[in-house]
Amino acid sequence: MADRPEVRRARLWHVPRLARILWSFTRTTPWLPRVRTKGDDLKMMTRITRQGWVRLARDAKGPAAFIARDGQVIHALYVHPRARRQGLGRRLLDDAKARADRLELWTLQANREARAFYAAQGFAEAGRSDGRGNDEYLPDIRMVWLRRGDTADER
Known part of the structure; x- marks a missing residue:
């Protein structure tokens, strides 16, 4: 490859x-x-x-x-x-x-591997939900990546 x-x-x-x-x-x-x-x-x-x-x-x-x-x-x-x-x-x-300049996503809280991967790629946790907004109805985490030195909490 x-x-x-x-x-x-x-x-x-x-x-x-x-x-x-x-x-x-x-x-x-x-x-x-x-x-x-x-x-x-x-x-x-x-x-x-x-x-x-x-x-x-x-x-x-x-x-x-x-x-x-x-x-x-x-x-x-x-x-x-x-x-x-x-x-x-x-x-x-x-x-x-x-x-x-900015990316965001939701990942399931139970998916620890994905959460660690996104964190390693510069995404920061910006919120959590009880899962009512996703198809699976499982608790999830909103993660955000910003090109500039801003923090996810500022958006």
Whole structure:
């Protein structure tokens, strides 16, 4: 794999592979409730790919990670298990940071690995919720990254 994998805009023909990346987490994580059917996930992936929200990173076997971002809001970032800990998630975030002065996301409190990853990438906790605002109804944490030396609490 290249030292800095290329990040590119996802196209509609990528949707089945992107859905499999999504499912590699949502369908195998025991504590995560299933709230959508696979058909619903495919429709959602098609819609956000058409809107231009999705960028992907590849490994030698093809699409291996994706980020879904609308402006400063990151809605999803998933890496296929075969490609974890190879820098693809970091590369997708670096690409998003190059395109925005501020990024924000919500991550589930139970997802300690994601929380640690985002903190290591410069995101700071900016709030918590009881989960009423997410599909899974699980407590979550709002995290914010700012290009400048501002703190997340100031926004």
